[in-house]
Amino acid sequence: xxxxxxxxGGDFSSGGNASSxxxxxxxxxxxxxLVIKRIVVALFEAEINVVAHADHGTITVIIEEHQVQMxxxxxxxxxxxxxxAMSEGYSTASDTVREMGFGAGMGLxxxxxxxxxxxxxxxxxxxxxxxxIIYLKND
Amino acid sequence: MKLSEIVRExxxxxxxxxxxxxxxxxxxxxxxxxxxMGNAKAGQIWITMQTHKNVAAIASLKDIQAVVIINNGTPExxxxxxxxxxxxxxxxxxxxxxxxxxxxxxxxxxxx
Numbered sequence: 001x002x003x004x005x006x007x008x009g010g011d012f013s014s015g016g017n018a019s020s021x022x023x024x025x026x027x028x029x030x031x032x033x034l035v036i037k038r039i040v041v042a043l044f045e046a047e048i049n050v051v052a053h054a055d056h057g058t059i060t061v062i063i064e065e066h067q068v069q070m071x072x073x074x075x076x077x078x079x080x081x082x083x084x085a086m087s088e089g090y091s092t093a094s095d096t097v098r099e100m101g102f103g104a105g106m107g108l109x110x111x112x113x114x115x116x117x118x119x120x121x122x123x124x125x126x127x128x129x130x131x132x133i134i135y136l137k138n139d
Numbered sequence: 140m141k142l143s144e145i146v147r148e149x150x151x152x153x154x155x156x157x158x159x160x161x162x163x164x165x166x167x168x169x170x171x172x173x174x175x176m177g178n179a180k181a182g183q184i185w186i187t188m189q190t191h192k193n194v195a196a197i198a199s200l201k202d203i204q205a206v207v208i209i210n211n212g213t214p215e216x217x218x219x220x221x222x223x224x225x226x227x228x229x230x231x232x233x234x235x236x237x238x239x240x241x242x243x244x245x246x247x248x249x250x251x
Contacts, residue, residue: 012192013193013217015193015196016193016197016199016200019196019200020199020200023200037181037201040200041176041177044176045173045176048172048173048193100172100189100193101171101172101187101189101194102173102193104173106171106173106174106176107173110173110176113177
């Protein structure tokens with residue numbers, strides 16, 4: 001099953017819609033609640049990253065028999081130093097975003113912590129692509 | 140302790156009620172949303188000063204029973220609406236964070 005979500009930069013009120021839809025779909029499939037939690041955390045952080053940093057983007061979620069794949073593609077400023085962006089506490093979020101409680105520099109680390117596979121590439125001035133895989137069985 | 144008893148004992152203002160009979164054994168206090176996303180646990184109460192819609196979305200995603208807004212804060216309308224739809228209680232205390240946490244801790248632990 002494939003889901004495609006269009007995300008607009010700055011549209012915080014829609015942040016969480018994709019995670020919410022996927023959470024429901026996984027519950028209906030009786031996926032292990034602990035695995036659902038990991039998927040939801042990773043997907044939510046990915047959504048918020050697009051909303052907080054990019055002009056716009058697309059998140060494609062593919063639910064397969066043994067895994068969930070998430071492809072996050074955004075058009076925006078890109079990430080200059082991915083290694084730095086992956087370190088906890090580092091953020092380039094605006095003051096407005098920080099006042100909302102985002103931009104704590106925990107987004108990418110949260111994705112990495114919860115993903116079985118996490119690949120990210122970015123071109124400065126163009127945008128960022130991320131690929132996240134989480135296996136549905138814990139073993 | 141049941142959520143409804145916590146509401147009564149700590150004199151909380153109710154913006155949106157849900158999960159009244161849920162048993163609460165712990166809480167998470169934070170204003171950083173990724174911190175809550177990463178570390179809060181299902182069934183907890185979330186104590187925060189954040190009042191926007193994403194708070195309700197995160198509470199729902201994390202299966203949090205209730206959000207308590209400290210310092211008599213006012214939740215935004217779309218936060219309350221979203222919380223109602225997602226079955227998350229929204230409660231308000233006039234206490235600051237530390238004082239509320241201490242009162243809640245005392246209340247829950249006295250019972251155990």
